[in-house]
Amino acid sequence: MGNLLLKNFSKEILFECLIEELDGFMVFDEKGRYVFVSRKWQDITGFNEKDILNKYVKDVIPQSLVPDVINSGSPIRGQIITLNNKNGEEFHCICSYTPLFSNDKLIGGFTITSLESSGELMELTSKINNLLKKFDSYNINFCETNQTRYSIDSITGKSEVIKNLKSNIRRVARSSSTVIISGESGTGKELIAHSIHQLSSRSQHPFIKVNCAAIPAELLESEFFGYSPGAFTGAKPGGKKGKFELANGGSLFLDEIHQLPLKLQPKLLRVLQEQEIEPIGSQASLKIDVRIIVATNQNLEKLVREKKFREDLFYRLNVVNLTSPPLRNRKEDIPLLADSLLSKLNKQLGMAVPGISNTVKEKFQEYDWPGNVRELENVIERGMNFAWADTLSWAHIGDYFESKQISRKSSLYKGKTLAKARAIAEKQAILNALFSNNGNRTKAADDLNISRAMLYRKLDELNIDISSEV
Template identity: 40%
Template sequence: MLNVPIKCIDLILEQAGVIAITDKYARYIFVNKMWQEHTGISEEYAIGKNTHDIIEGSRAIAAIKSRKVITADIFIKKKDGTNLPGVMTYYPILDDEDVVGCFIYSSFESMEQAMSFSEKLESITAEYEFLKGEMRKRSGAKYVIDDIIGESDAMKMLKEQIYLAGASNSTVLIEGETGTGKELVAHSVHSCSLRNIFPFVKVNCSAIPSNLMESEFFGYEEGTFTGAKKGGKKGKFEIAHLGSIFLDEINQMDLTIQPKLLRVLQEREIERIGSSESLPIDTRVITASNVSLREMIKRNEFRNDLYYRLNIINIVIPPLRNRREDIPLLVDHLIDKISDKMGRDIEGISNKALEYLKQRDWPGNIRELQNIIEKAMNVARKNELTLADFRKIESFDSINQTPIYMQKENLLSSSDEEGPAATLMNKKNTLEKDTIIKALESCEYNKSKTAKMLGISRTLLYQKLKKYNLDSVNIH
């Protein structure tokens, strides 16, 4: 029991506002002086009487029966017709599971006062929402979770993961194949977090030369090296203070910078190049990779300890082939988006064309889908995309995207071997697989040399090897 003097409780009940208390039958057992002044009803007259017998519109009995608080009910008038000012709130009084009474309270002495408070609150709320919106615009986050298109079970689960990640401050590792929308997910995580009014800074690790990574990430002091900016330069982590930093293609981060990133995650501080002073930072780290970091660890290409620091919340984006039921929604969205950009009036897509798109494997995922939709819109002669439009661009691609040496050495022989019943796509896949095998053999199974010979990145080579079940080949 609280050690509060009875006198103190009496003073609170008299001075805290318009207060009345009823028993479990909604009969008055206490009314304070302010209640008597505002109602013009004496304590002697009120005690023992039912609330609705005195105050028309009283909600005390409703609060008791529902066991719920009823707020902002208007204190209407007495039985004699006299108007009463004020806005009342009814609190059921519970003793364990039993309702033993009702506490009636008004924090406003008049309706004018209540309306004035409401107007001020609405004005403050509107101003807050405006300023929050402006801060979000400046934060750098371009997308929100509503920009993620899809109603499949896989996408519903993905959106739930994003909401959960938004409610946390832990590091996030986003994994998914090329073109699945990892950047969109990263923006969405930031947008639905409490950091959304602060900076969202994106860094593409594959686009920064290894010798510049440290200065880009952590900044430098004036005079640190020839050509250094006067006054020094803030690094990306410092710019993202209080917000989020998105390290895209973290798998491309040089091994020499990885231990420095690990220190930032552990100590929550950075050091500019040329400075011995540590700067504390509060930055949430979100990373993305289109290859398995676990496999890179096995090949000694990524630090094990850094991986565990980054992989607190793991979000895996499903490839498009695993959620084909979302393709119609994605196609409609992309047609609207690209039509605006191109100034075309494409109204939709034929059923046959849509079925064709749903049957493809989509190794490039949504980015590939967007690419082929835009290509089809460039050759379309009607206001609806047809199967003929996609067949046309498929035939163009098969010629234009095949390297010259592949055309010379393999095109005719591959066509003869496949026979007339083979589809154009099967021929293209067979041709690509044979070319990769020959390149591997020519380069003695060295992946870097093979990728260079084929004119593609190592990451894309890994994807091709997996696609054609060649990933077990002993390459290095």
């Protein structure tokens, strides 16, 4: 039957039939330029094949992720995004991008676009995400006790401070030295710990996390070192392995190390010095091979001076010190980070918010984020509940910042010409007026002391789309 089919229809005809069954199909070369677009893709976007062939995809569809696929060499599956057709009209779609290689060299790739209504997108995404959550629940135990859940790619950003951090993580991962990760709450210290283990020679062995603040002080010793059968009333008949023994051969991550009780600190020091543990109720010591990674949001040297942390333990731990930077020191990463968090939350919440408006991303960069990435994630999640299947705009989250201090020394002006800086300032003033008047153009024009006709000209000049920005 298969041979008969190929005798009557060439592979080219079968290929053409296949791609025309898809809502949209497009092929790009290694530089990100259009090579082929299907008829349905032309119908969806309004662009004619003759007008766009050999043009860069990003120049025609600015929201396209083709450059990301070319740079990473990795596919992107089921990305929900908002695109604009030739007439500037928005539509939601699901795009999957696949790179193509020849002899290990990237030669281009293709994109499949599925066009659905917002409701259908939400329903489809919800079903997919529920299945993914079920799969995750089967694997959560394994991930938490035996492997890292994150990698160095989970640390999002292209700023110099993040590039340097990733470079240092790769260097540190080569040894088994003890590491202190310092940084404010919400900056991603745990991601760094996971990355160190995942890149190390211990990556196939357990990665065990202990939050020193979450375990009652009286239980910490048994949690750390375990106990032998009958060690105390209520002990399990077969005894219990402690976290050090469970992590043998791998890494033990002690989060919030500054919360470790003083009376337990000498025992941790002994483990670091002797590389052995003694379970409660046991007369024998067990040799272990564990790399210790600790994290804190406190100044341990200050705690040492205040006699709240043992000096000898601090120096034993402080072999390598990595710092997780606060978000206010890498604001240029915020747009990329916001997109990454949106994608993550869409999966977790079973939602299909297609994107975040440029205005929101610009506003995000004017805030100092005392809660760091954790606060940014919470704000995005808050807005998603109001945006639902629409692009996240300032109208969905602006109320959160009403009582917050927004910096007026925006990094948006850095390195800009006078003309570009003026355009940014004008756009910001217009958007603020529109926000204050719930999108009413007449009232906004009055506040700006310009005519309504002038406002419309500025909206066109500055490419302000009120439907997505306000």
